[in-house]
Amino acid sequence: MKNRNEAARKLTGHTQRGQCAKRLSILEAAANVFCREGFSGASIDEIAVEACVSRQTIYNHYREKETLFTAVVEDVMDRANAALYSTLATFPDKSDNIENDLTAFGVRLTKNCLCNQDGKFLRKLVQSEGERYPHLFEAWRQHGPGKISSALGALFARLSHKGFLRMDDFDLAARQFLALVNADLQMITLFGGTPTDEQLESAARNAVHTFLRAYSGTELKPQAPALAVVT
Amino acid sequence: MKNRNEAARKLTGHTQRGQCAKRLSILEAAANVFCREGFSGASIDEIAVEACVSRQTIYNHYREKETLFTAVVEDVMDRANAALYSTLATFPDKSDNIENDLTAFGVRLTKNCLCNQDGKFLRKLVQSEGERYPHLFEAWRQHGPGKISSALGALFARLSHKGFLRMDDFDLAARQFLALVNADLQMITLFGGTPTDEQLESAARNAVHTFLRAYSGTELKPQAPALAVVT
DNA sequence: GTAAACTTAGACACTATTGTCTAAGTCGTC
């Protein structure tokens, strides 16, 4: 609330200033309340209080509750997409320690895109309101998890062509990478928790280790033959 | 006067049938409506209509909306747990084609536990109401995804000791198996859709293929050395 | 300093919902 208002105040020039700050404050409060209570559980009054704004101001900016909701979703989606693409841009192009580099990338991905506040909002709201507002979340469906797999797939393709990985279906590998990175975090995020840095690190490490055992081009460890069979 | 029902319920033995049918009808309708609308979006009237029952009957059986909700959640959780354990019991004990057997198991798991109506209900409701009713979903947290990994882990341990798989951390492998099996289904289930049998089959096949590349005890394919390196 | 634009608190009508109550209706059992 504070940071964004400050930021807004710095950016703008004239009348927009106060207005813009209010808008941002409302959007942020609304995101929190919608996320906490769902669409029908959220009340305009509650949002107004949390945004430190009068109810009427909300109605001035956003004609009705539904308009506010769609504005919030679009706002969060924009931010989430920006974070996503900026994180994808940090994908290792080449590497002399692919396991470490992929792990670090996995941590960035979960930390900045999947497990942050926006990620939580989208997960909850897509799940609970997705069927009621298909038009709204269609963009996310396409540009969110849809695009992320193919974008990540393209990055895996690059690494593969350079011999760091070996795979047939790059998009499938991307989906599996995402799934593996989430494997250890599901339980935490499902209940609204935020994983610690240690948990993110460990989840990514486990994921990448398995991922590379399936897709590594160069056998990292010679697959030590049968360590503890029998009993 | 208000204890009438309680008293009646205790000394009956015969009239149960009609009553029981109503209860089931209410539970089912309530599950659908709660799943569709969330807790605060669902109205008792809507549930009554969908259950073909008068509103008053609902209040007779379940004192208030919240009581009904918890009853529904417990009911669905019971069913889901039963389905889960009965599916886990079909885990292959030994196999001459582990890829096929694990794939078939993955299909059963997704079809009967993860992607069915109960699975959808729990996914949505845990996500949207989990933070508000921690006491309620704690049981699920423990007996649901918590236990499923360790139960599945134990089964993987059995297969490992017999030499069909090779892994250090059985629970981790179980979590990853689940994550991989879901990798291709997330997009569908997230929007409330139900995957077709073909999609389930393909998702499981993809998952098991990768899982075995990471965890197979016997190299299934000799990992054809470096097919297309460079560029 | 002033005017225009924006914000605020409060009252307001309207609707939806919860939960209670009652009087009548239905059903199975004896």
Added chain:
DNA sequence: GACGACTTAGACAATAGTGTCTAAGTTTAC
């Protein structure tokens, strides 16, 4: 057929929410 147990429709009060309106207060630009 009579009884008791259960169900039903409808009325009901109480509450909470949406969205509008107004009269005043505040901010901003010029």
